[in-house]
Amino acid sequence: MPAGSIDSGSEDELVWLLRHKTRRRIILAIGDAGKISATTLRDMLRISTGSLYYNLRQLKDFVRQDEDRNYTLTEEGERVYKVLKEGGVLSLDLLKPKPPSRFTKLVTNIFFPIWLFSPLYESSGLRAITSSLSIMVSILLLVYTRTSPFILHIYESSTNIFEIVAKYLGNLVVMYLLLTFISILISGRLFHLKEARKIMESVKSVGLSSLNEESKFFLSLIIAILPIIFYPGLLALDKFFNLYLLPEPGKPGYYQIRDLYMIIAQSLSLPFLIALTAFGRRLSGTTAAIVVLLVYFISHIISQLMMISL
DSSP: OOTTOOOGGGHHHHHHHHTSHHHHHHHHHHHHHSSBOHHHHHHHHTOOHHHHHHHHHHTTTTEEEOTTSOEEEOHHHHHHHHHHHHTTOOOHHHHSOOOOOHHHHHHHHHHSOGGGHHHHHHOHHHHHHHHHHHHHHHHHHHHHHTEEEETTEEEEOOSOHHHHHHHHHHHHHHHHHHHHHHHHHHTOOSTTOOSHHHHHHHHHHHSOSOHHHHHHHHHHHHHHTGGGGHHHHHHHHHHHHTOOOSOOTTSTTHHHHHHHHHHHHHHHHHHHHHHHHHHHTTOOHHHHHHHHHHHHHHHHHHHHHHHHHO
């Protein structure tokens, strides 16, 4: 293959990747430097740590880390770098982009909290501690309020502690499977491929790439889904302090207020799930949002069917 050419089999994915200016700048910066640390790269590009690691994950086929944790270009990355250089992409706008406003940064950090998952993916200790605490808090609140989750809804459950715990852990597996397989389908990388080998490569570029990567995603999912426990948390406060936040079942307004609390809990969860899906499944923010909204839609349909059957 000529030094400055790109494998035609990966052309569509490459166009998608390099459509993002930050990724082009990352490849150009690493190519110019030869090797560069994450801190230097972040400072040079004037982007957040979360944004840097998110985009580096998107470019995992084009960049790699050496034994000193410096970033260098892979062979494919070198080809992309040469194409970018030869194509005259080095413009003043590309090298010195206008930094986003504080308001833009604030809104992005709130509604697309990618900053949360870069340290979780980088630090196994932090990931283990935070996921363990999330499990403990979730199980305590679910057991105390006698509720259990299914996808993105919370339902009244039996008084059997082991059943509640089993439903909680089972729901984590269901969420993992839904996010993974919907991400693979929505990414669109399967539909233009004919060879089985290339199909598997495309699947692995989104999910199921390695046990280590999948464990990172699963443990991060435990943290991302924690806000859904906002609803049992309110029930626990109401029950413990007699705050009367929720009318008794059957009383006027019970279902409306319950549904309002549920919507708040789901709304708190959605940004974290979108950010995790984008980060962990190497998807754009828009595609990740579609994936998570489809999961929510499935959860809502199941909830409605369960209400009809009662």
